[in-house]
Amino acid sequence: MSRYYVNKFLFTVDRDPELLRRYKEDPRSLVTTWEQSIGPKLNDVERSTVHSLTDAERDALINHDIVALFEMGAHFFLSLTIFIAIYDEDWMQKYGPLSFQRDFAKRLAHWEGRDYPPVGE
Amino acid sequence: MAKLAAVLATTHHPFYLKATTAPADQQIPEAPEWKRKVEAYRETLTKAEPELLVMVGADHFHQFFLDNYPQFLIGKSPRYDATFYNEEREFGIPKYVLEGHEDLSNFMHKGLLARGFDFAFSNELKLDHSIICPIITTRPQADLPVVPIYTNIFAPPLPSPKRFWDLGRAIREIIDEYPSDKRIAAIGSGHLSLELGGPRQFRETGPDPEFDRQAIEWLSTGNIDAILANVTHESMARSGNATHGFMDLILMMGIAGPIPAAYSDSLSLFHTMEAYITWYPEGAAQ
Numbered sequence: 001m002s003r004y005y006v007n008k009f010l011f012t013v014d015r016d017p018e019l020l021r022r023y024k025e026d027p028r029s030l031v032t033t034w035e036q037s038i039g040p041k042l043n044d045v046e047r048s049t050v051h052s053l054t055d056a057e058r059d060a061l062i063n064h065d066i067v068a069l070f071e072m073g074a075h076f077f078l079s080l081t082i083f084i085a086i087y088d089e090d091w092m093q094k095y096g097p098l099s100f101q102r103d104f105a106k107r108l109a110h111w112e113g114r115d116y117p118p119v120g121e
Numbered sequence: 122m123a124k125l126a127a128v129l130a131t132t133h134h135p136f137y138l139k140a141t142t143a144p145a146d147q148q149i150p151e152a153p154e155w156k157r158k159v160e161a162y163r164e165t166l167t168k169a170e171p172e173l174l175v176m177v178g179a180d181h182f183h184q185f186f187l188d189n190y191p192q193f194l195i196g197k198s199p200r201y202d203a204t205f206y207n208e209e210r211e212f213g214i215p216k217y218v219l220e221g222h223e224d225l226s227n228f229m230h231k232g233l234l235a236r237g238f239d240f241a242f243s244n245e246l247k248l249d250h251s252i253i254c255p256i257i258t259t260r261p262q263a264d265l266p267v268v269p270i271y272t273n274i275f276a277p278p279l280p281s282p283k284r285f286w287d288l289g290r291a292i293r294e295i296i297d298e299y300p301s302d303k304r305i306a307a308i309g310s311g312h313l314s315l316e317l318g319g320p321r322q323f324r325e326t327g328p329d330p331e332f333d334r335q336a337i338e339w340l341s342t343g344n345i346d347a348i349l350a351n352v353t354h355e356s357m358a359r360s361g362n363a364t365h366g367f368m369d370l371i372l373m374m375g376i377a378g379p380i381p382a383a384y385s386d387s388l389s390l391f392h393t394m395e396a397y398i399t400w401y402p403e404g405a406a407q
Contacts, residue, residue, distance in 0.1 A: 004187055007186075007187055008186070008187070008188075011182055011186050011187075014207050015183075015205065015206060015207055017206065017210075070318065070319070075182070075187075075276075075318075076317050076318030076319055076362055076363065077181055077182060077275070077317050077318060077363070078182060078318075079318045080317050080318035080322070081207060081211060084211060085207070085210060085211065098323050098391070101322060101323040102323050104318070104322070105316075105319070105320050105321065105322045105323060105324075106320075108319055108320040109320050110320075111319065111320050112320040112321060115358075116319060116358070116362055118277070119276075119277060120276055120277030120278060
């Protein structure tokens with residue numbers, strides 16, 4: 001498991017409008033591209049050999065699976081921000097303001113009153 | 122020596138600008154009251170006649186990430202760009218450029234090291250909404266030089282609440298020793314109870330209104346003993362998974378000292394409670 005690498009995916013995609021567009025339109029393709037050429041980058045020259053996604057992590061990212069990401073300890077801010085970017089506008093038009101954010105909360109309702117999965121040590 | 126003209130501790134609601142500048146028929150019902158309260162709060166800074174701002178905030182994975190995340194960091198640039206693409210996208214906050222103050226940055230950095238706070242530093246820091254939101258609310262003309270200080274309230278493991286208080290005390294000593302005739306104000310932003318990306322987010326109020334009331338009382342009475350006796354990383358997590366931003370408000374009270382605030386106001390909004398606290402440590406502007 002690499003919680004760090006899941007977070008790196010969310011961080012690098014959320015801050016780049018073109019990657020974000022591709023993650024919204026074709027998440028499977030973008031996740032594949034990211035694992036090949038973006039995730040390993042330390043800078044324009046250096047590559048890291050340290051991290052990789054597990055199958056469960058890859059599936060959670062491909063499926064925009066908010067609950068799985070929460071449960072594997074993806075950082076709450078990264079997860080909220082990127083999925084607001086992907087869904088908020090469409091949901092707002094269909095169901096009204098904050099409808100996506102409230103549905104997001106509802107999908108995690110089974111965690112209320114419990115200790116959340118840790119996002120760090 | 123420099124004069125500490127005012128210390129402000131405020132929440133930073135990133136939607137303030139959007140909420141209060143939308144066309145009237147699209148504004149949330151609380152918008153007019155929100156604007157009135159923010160403008161009244163702004164006056165507590167204006168009347169202190171600051172010439173230089175020490176700004177405390179926390180990067181929300183905009184410049185810093187988990188490959189290299191500082192616990193405490195000071196900006197040392199002549200100038201600071203502000204507001205990242207994904208903040209403009211989500212919150213509608215515009216770009217800013219703030220003047221820096223290299224002399225105070227250097228003096229502050231050395232003073233912190235001398236007091237046992239081994240700060241990271243950046244000569245190319247871009248500021249995020251934790252610093253720009255309080256600029257928008259308290260100094261919208263954005264005309265004063267700033268010395269930005271970033272804390273980690275976000276990427277565990279975090280420094281303790283006591284460490285934030287002690288850091289505030291150290292910053293205060295350094296401001297008091299700064300050889301300048303400038304009037305300095307310290308402005309820091311954080312949170313009360315807050316949930317992000319979890320089951321308690323975006324409700325009619327913040328996730329723990331009782332903590333919010335208690336926290337405002339502690340801040341407004343300067344009651345650091347009660348804060349340190351009651352507030353831990355675990356207690357903050359029970360109040361909401363992003364409540365740890367309260368530690369930046371503790372830091373600000375550390376700059377002011379354990380004294381009653383001169384001004385305290387709050388506003389319960391959807392998702393969170395706003396708090397607006399000002400101290401005048403030496404009776405300045407009172």
